[in-house]
Amino acid sequence: VNFIFKVKPSTSQANKLYNNLLINYYSFKYNVDIIFLNGLPESALYAFTLLKKNIVCIGHSNESHLRYINDQHGLKNFLLKTLFKLSFKKLKLFIAINEQAKSNLLYFFPKYKKSQVIYNGVPEMVIEKKKNNNFTVGRICRLLPDKNVKLAIDSMKNINKASLIIAGEGPEKNKLEEHANRSKIDVTFLGHCNAADFFSKIDVMLLTTPSNSDGDATPLVILESMSAGIPVISTKVGGVPELIEHMVTGILCEDTPESFSNAINLLLHDEMLYQTISHNSRNAYIERFSSNITFEQTLSAINKHTSNN
Numbered sequence: 479v480n481f482i483f484k485v486k487p488s489t490s491q492a493n494k495l496y497n498n499l500l501i502n503y504y505s506f507k508y509n510v511d512i513i514f515l516n517g518l519p520e521s522a523l524y525a526f527t528l529l530k531k532n533i534v535c536i537g538h539s540n541e542s543h544l545r546y547i548n549d550q551h552g553l554k555n556f557l558l559k560t561l562f563k564l565s566f567k568k569l570k571l572f573i574a575i576n577e578q579a580k581s582n583l584l585y586f587f588p589k590y591k592k593s594q595v596i597y598n599g600v601p602e603m604v605i606e607k608k609k610n611n612n613f614t615v616g617r618i619c620r621l622l623p624d625k626n627v628k629l630a631i632d633s634m635k636n637i638n639k640a641s642l643i644i645a646g647e648g649p650e651k652n653k654l655e656e657h658a659n660r661s662k663i664d665v666t667f668l669g670h671c672n673a674a675d676f677f678s679k680i681d682v683m684l685l686t687t688p689s690n691s692d693g694d695a696t697p698l699v700i701l702e703s704m705s706a707g708i709p710v711i712s713t714k715v716g717g718v719p720e721l722i723e724h725m726v727t728g729i730l731c732e733d734t735p736e737s738f739s740n741a742i743n744l745l746l747h748d749e750m751l752y753q754t755i756s757h758n759s760r761n762a763y764i765e766r767f768s769s770n771i772t773f774e775q776t777l778s779a780i781n782k783h784t785s786n787n
Contacts, residue, residue, distance in 0.1 A: 525565035544586035571783040576717025599772025616680035621648030624693035633738035645671035685712035707760040
């Protein structure tokens with residue numbers, strides 16, 4: 479790293495424009511060849527104001543805001559459409575983190591040729607071997623309404639010989655604790671928890687974010703679980719179906735306690751299926767989702783789209 483400069487929070491249009499002034503200043507001062515923007519609405523809305531030629535942006539969501547903006551009317555949305563289209567034309571490459579994000583971009587800007595899907599990658603999750611034989615199911619996230627953690631609790635009602643742990647803090651914690659007590663479900667709330675510690679305690683990980691929400695796009699926690707060989711049971715939110723092959727590298731469920739309960743029972747009572755999914759998910763991580771794979775794909779895409787331009 480040759481230099482670091484501090485930008486303002488991207489909470490206002492004025493801050494975003496100010497940040498671009500800084501980027502222009504430092505990119506010329508230090509003769510920067512390629513500018514890499516992090517987050518589409520956060521940092522690329524005014525990409526057209528950047529003076530360097532090689533501008534790349536990576537998104538961090540399903541980019542459903544583009545579909546919303548495209549379908550709305552009024553002066554504000556007209557201005558947003560104009561700004562985004564000017565900036566997309568300026569970009570040499572937009573990296574979408576899943577096919578849904580790319581689809582939303584093409585809905586907003588049909589025939590756009592400068593986008594590529596590159597999935598998130600994570601470092602390998604090194605964990606200690608689980609110390610007991612009790613079958614444990616886990617959910618780790620911010621305890622927010624759009625994470626639907628209540629579904630994880632309700633999924634355990636018809637599960638025998640298994641317990642649930644929930645890691646994370648958030649405004650829903652008290653409600654979830656009360657719901658677990660009323661339901662008489664064996665739930666342990668860990669609060670803030672190191673990810674490696676969490677994964678060392680569980681046999682199966684749940685992701686319960688509603689399928690029709692924007693609460694998750696390409697959840698890193700799924701990739702971390704796969705790297706540790708821990709089977710994932712998930713809704714079909716965002717790009718999750720692109721990460722998990724149903725009944726091969728994980729289990730995809732409907733957003734109901736019954737669907738999740740059936741999946742948990744499958745893994746609880748079928749040791750061969752459990753081991754197969756564990757093995758397959760670990761291999762999928764190595765082949766598709768390691769941080770090295772993502773880095774190589776990103777570097778290759780940048781070189782392809784910015785060289786000789």
